[in-house]
Amino acid sequence: MSYSTRKKTSTDNANCVQSRTDRRNTLMSGHRACQGCGEALAARCVLDAAYNATNGNIVVVNATGCLEVFSCVYPENAWNIPWLHSLFANAPSVASGVASAMRVSGKTKIRVIAQGGDGATTDIGMGALSGMFDRNDDVLYVCYDNQAYMNTGVQRSSSTPPLARTATTLPIGSYMGNDAKTGKNLPKIAIAHNIPYVATASIAHLFDLEQKVATAIGIRGSRYIHVHVPCPLGWGIQPSDTIKIARLAVDCGLFPLFEAKDGVVRTSFTISNIVPVEEYLKPQRRFAHLFGKNAAPNVIAHMQKLADENIKEYQLMGENTHG
Amino acid sequence: MDNNCPFATVLSATTSPRNKTGSWRTMCPRYINLMPPCNAVCPTGENVQRWLSFARSGNFRQAWNVIVQNNPFPAIMGRICYHTCEKVCNRSHFDEAVSINILERAVGDMAISHGWKFENVVPATGKKVLVVGSGPSGLAAAYFLRKFGHEVEIKEARALTGGMMRYGVPRFRLPGSIIDAEIRRITDLGVKISCNSRVSDLGSEINKFDAIYVCIGASKAIKPDMEVKSGSSVIDAVDLFKKLTNEQSHSVKFEKNVIVYGGGNTAIDAARMALRLGAEKVNIVYRKTLSSMPAHETEIHEALSEGIKILCLRTIRVIDHREVLIDKMNYDEESGILSKSGEEETLIADSVILAVGQFMDDSVVRNIEGIVVTDGGIIETDEYMMTGAKGIFAGGDATSTKRTATVAIAHGKKGAQYIDAYLNGKEVEQKSKPDVINFKKLNTSYYFSSPRLTLPPISSISMEERTIALTGDEIVTEASRCFSCGNCHHCNNCYVYCPENAIQKLLDGSLKVNHDYCKGCGICAVECPCGAIKMMPEK
Ligand SMILES: Cc1cc2nc3c(=O)[nH]c(=O)nc-3n(C[C@H](O)[C@H](O)[C@H](O)COP(=O)(O)OP(=O)(O)OC[C@H]3O[C@@H](n4cnc5c(N)ncnc54)[C@H](O)[C@@H]3O)c2cc1C
Numbered sequence A: 001m002s003y004s005t006r007k008k009t010s011t012d013n014a015n016c017v018q019s020r021t022d023r024r025n026t027l028m029s030g031h032r033a034c035q036g037c038g039e040a041l042a043a044r045c046v047l048d049a050a051y052n053a054t055n056g057n058i059v060v061v062n063a064t065g066c067l068e069v070f071s072c073v074y075p076e077n078a079w080n081i082p083w084l085h086s087l088f089a090n091a092p093s094v095a096s097g098v099a100s101a102m103r104v105s106g107k108t109k110i111r112v113i114a115q116g117g118d119g120a121t122t123d124i125g126m127g128a129l130s131g132m133f134d135r136n137d138d139v140l141y142v143c144y145d146n147q148a149y150m151n152t153g154v155q156r157s158s159s160t161p162p163l164a165r166t167a168t169t170l171p172i173g174s175y176m177g178n179d180a181k182t183g184k185n186l187p188k189i190a191i192a193h194n195i196p197y198v199a200t201a202s203i204a205h206l207f208d209l210e211q212k213v214a215t216a217i218g219i220r221g222s223r224y225i226h227v228h229v230p231c232p233l234g235w236g237i238q239p240s241d242t243i244k245i246a247r248l249a250v251d252c253g254l255f256p257l258f259e260a261k262d263g264v265v266r267t268s269f270t271i272s273n274i275v276p277v278e279e280y281l282k283p284q285r286r287f288a289h290l291f292g293k294n295a296a297p298n299v300i301a302h303m304q305k306l307a308d309e310n311i312k313e314y315q316l317m318g319e320n321t322h323g
Numbered sequence B: 001m002d003n004n005c006p007f008a009t010v011l012s013a014t015t016s017p018r019n020k021t022g023s024w025r026t027m028c029p030r031y032i033n034l035m036p037p038c039n040a041v042c043p044t045g046e047n048v049q050r051w052l053s054f055a056r057s058g059n060f061r062q063a064w065n066v067i068v069q070n071n072p073f074p075a076i077m078g079r080i081c082y083h084t085c086e087k088v089c090n091r092s093h094f095d096e097a098v099s100i101n102i103l104e105r106a107v108g109d110m111a112i113s114h115g116w117k118f119e120n121v122v123p124a125t126g127k128k129v130l131v132v133g134s135g136p137s138g139l140a141a142a143y144f145l146r147k148f149g150h151e152v153e154i155k156e157a158r159a160l161t162g163g164m165m166r167y168g169v170p171r172f173r174l175p176g177s178i179i180d181a182e183i184r185r186i187t188d189l190g191v192k193i194s195c196n197s198r199v200s201d202l203g204s205e206i207n208k209f210d211a212i213y214v215c216i217g218a219s220k221a222i223k224p225d226m227e228v229k230s231g232s233s234v235i236d237a238v239d240l241f242k243k244l245t246n247e248q249s250h251s252v253k254f255e256k257n258v259i260v261y262g263g264g265n266t267a268i269d270a271a272r273m274a275l276r277l278g279a280e281k282v283n284i285v286y287r288k289t290l291s292s293m294p295a296h297e298t299e300i301h302e303a304l305s306e307g308i309k310i311l312c313l314r315t316i317r318v319i320d321h322r323e324v325l326i327d328k329m330n331y332d333e334e335s336g337i338l339s340k341s342g343e344e345e346t347l348i349a350d351s352v353i354l355a356v357g358q359f360m361d362d363s364v365v366r367n368i369e370g371i372v373v374t375d376g377g378i379i380e381t382d383e384y385m386m387t388g389a390k391g392i393f394a395g396g397d398a399t400s401t402k403r404t405a406t407v408a409i410a411h412g413k414k415g416a417q418y419i420d421a422y423l424n425g426k427e428v429e430q431k432s433k434p435d436v437i438n439f440k441k442l443n444t445s446y447y448f449s450s451p452r453l454t455l456p457p458i459s460s461i462s463m464e465e466r467t468i469a470l471t472g473d474e475i476v477t478e479a480s481r482c483f484s485c486g487n488c489h490h491c492n493n494c495y496v497y498c499p500e501n502a503i504q505k506l507l508d509g510s511l512k513v514n515h516d517y518c519k520g521c522g523i524c525a526v527e528c529p530c531g532a533i534k535m536m537p538e539k
């Protein structure tokens, strides 16, 4: 099967909601995210796009995690939209409840969004999320994947990439960090639920991200968007390089961008210049041991293989035109 | 349980801006302006990036206005300038340089067809300046002097204006109508040009004018060291071109075989001209190697594509009617040592055109007290372009060994500034120039490879100029290839990527950092495609 593909164009950023002076700034200045936080940026972009697409008719439910902690530290609140937080594990269930409430009170114009980190999504909230998908509840769930439990000090999650160093996967001696064969691929799990819409997105490709949010918000039923968001602190990168690293993750193939509808991948975002995985891994301290003198042979080759498999599976090199 | 215990904690929305995260900052982004390389190398100092930015927005008139702030000859330059700007264009490290020269021609031609005029001159100063010579240098000087409000008169020895642009550069590269149109704009400013008015007594002129700009060019052919038997058909390239300009092309015809001697642009032009005047086989004979030829690469390329052959490492010893006796040479590029190899050969030529360089006819300045002509045959000037004689300035080919029209125009512009300062008893303000921005400082992730605009290949060898007809869209597309190196081009990247909403977009589209919230992460500086944001330590 071949997917229709989309390529980035030079006017992408100029045409996005984020470039408008009347964007909502759903997440306001004064939040306490670290310098260069990819999650803070992504959340504003996703919710601004949803706000724009619904003329402001959104309600957001947030799981515990950095995104919640840095945005509502007593006595301040950075949200510029209706927003509620309950627990680490239950954002999908709370959102399902809010969606039901909107339905029974006839406020069907109001769209419900749930959001959380990768820990909340792929680990502790996984059961609630799977249930929400299974019931096809009318919620858009957005996962901001910074690939570890950042809020509590960079512990491994099931979305932590192979061979990465976290506080709980410290490379010591011949141990090369996170196990190369574990982990969950949540977009695939979501697709397996046959929900109407699943997409991956990156903050390095804002226009694409916004388009996906706009598409998702226009569909009824359960939808899922998985956004790749570098974390300067947890990944050991310069705060200034957040976008650059996000771009490299896409450009090397390790984070493929695609869209699936009704259980089938339909669109992928092609890469104009595929770069070797080293370019993505090397600037990150969490992968430094892969380049050190104790590095096991083939670690890079293993990562490259994962990227190559993605490139093949999602036809990232395809020169197909938009269709 | 206490009944008053709230079900949930409610924090008022939108209260976070109370928290001024700007206090976290140790580095602060600053919008800067750096010098793009094209602008840095342009002898006339054209603000290429700026006029390209107007062209990309379809405002061709404004683009033209920006060009003529530094160079009054866009249509001429768009044809004959050797465009060093394109050689240094940062885009060439990405795909291909922006076609600046073709765009300049397109904008210049548009100005001619629409009859665009220079903006009005400032009030008259009452000062009078004489310009000796109406080549590009003299014309440019007159234009800028006039813009300063001075009265200008140009005296020209020849029958027609334009100097070597008219009497050198062949018409198939630069039509006379283009020269006329661009000079007319200068005379429309009130500059008086008298042709057939050779200045022979500079000393008496200085009493009639407040200052003089001498730009008499270098029009005398250098005679190479060789033996020419009488009766051989030998002509100097500059004389050939002069003849063609004065008497029209049909007055000169060449037989089958022509040899052109020399390696500069004049030699190339002479060879191409010979081909257009009846010659079937044209060989350029040059003493050094192809790579050391002073002629411009694109000119060499065009000559070769017309079938002209370049015979390198050869000098002519004797021309005896149709026989040309050649010494073969050795040339060591590193040491620059040129020596005879001992081998000889004889070539056949019906005519030989000599194009080994020109020198200045210094008779007009020879007897003026204070003016010094160097051993290299150029007029000596100080850092303000003034000769040893007070109030007499000089420029163009007469003072420079870099003999191009572009440099001559640059001298005209600078000379005018110095003369203006002299007349006002002031010094020219030396503006400090920003650093030049190199390719490494750009973030090219936001650009996509696209081929540059090129001229159509030469389809026929003709006396007519190769025409190009660009649509407005084509101009816009090519102009959009400019990376805007070192200067904000309002792509919005900093505004969209700031996680703190700390970049403000003002009504006029300009951007400002909100220091209350900027945490100093530096994302904006990294993602700026133009390198127009710099992180500076916070005080
Ligand atoms: C064949 C040829 C092709 C060329 N092609 C190019 C090209 O493609 N691109 C490029 O950039 N450059 C080119 N050049 C070089 C360029 O033409 C010159 O560098 C430029 O014209 C020099 O300008 P100028 O004003 O200093 O002198 P000139 O153009 O030589 O003008 C000097 C003027 O002063 C007049 N004059 C001299 N003495 C007196 C006097 N006593 N009284 C009054 N008037 C006097 C002369 O008649 C002449 O009109 C070419 C040159 C030649 C010969």
Ligand SMILES: Cc1ncc(C[n+]2csc(CCOP(=O)(O)OP(=O)(O)O)c2C)c(N)n1
Pocket: A039, A064, A065, A066, A067, A088, A089, A116, A117, A118, A119, A120, A121, A146, A147, A148, A149, A150, A151, A152, A157
């Ligand atoms: C039941 C429960 N267990 C543990 C925690 C502590 N906790 C809060 S956030 C968090 C990790 C969040 O990780 P993730 O969802 O990836 O979000 P991030 O902070 O990385 O954005 C943890 C372990 C909690 N709040 N509740």
Ligand code: SF4
Pocket: A036, B029, B497, B498, B499, B500, B501, B502, B503, B513, B517, B518, B519, B520, B521, B522, B523, B524, B525
């Ligand atoms: S991206 Fe925003 S927070 Fe970061 S340095 Fe720029 S203005 Fe400051």
Ligand code: SF4
Pocket: B031, B487, B488, B489, B490, B491, B492, B493, B494, B495, B511, B524, B527, B528, B529, B530, B531, B532, B533
């Ligand atoms: S990022 Fe864009 S808008 Fe910002 S300074 Fe650079 S070019 Fe200008």
Ligand SMILES: [Mg+2]
Pocket: A117, A118, A119, A144, A145, A146, A147, A148, A149, A150
């Ligand atoms: Mg996380």
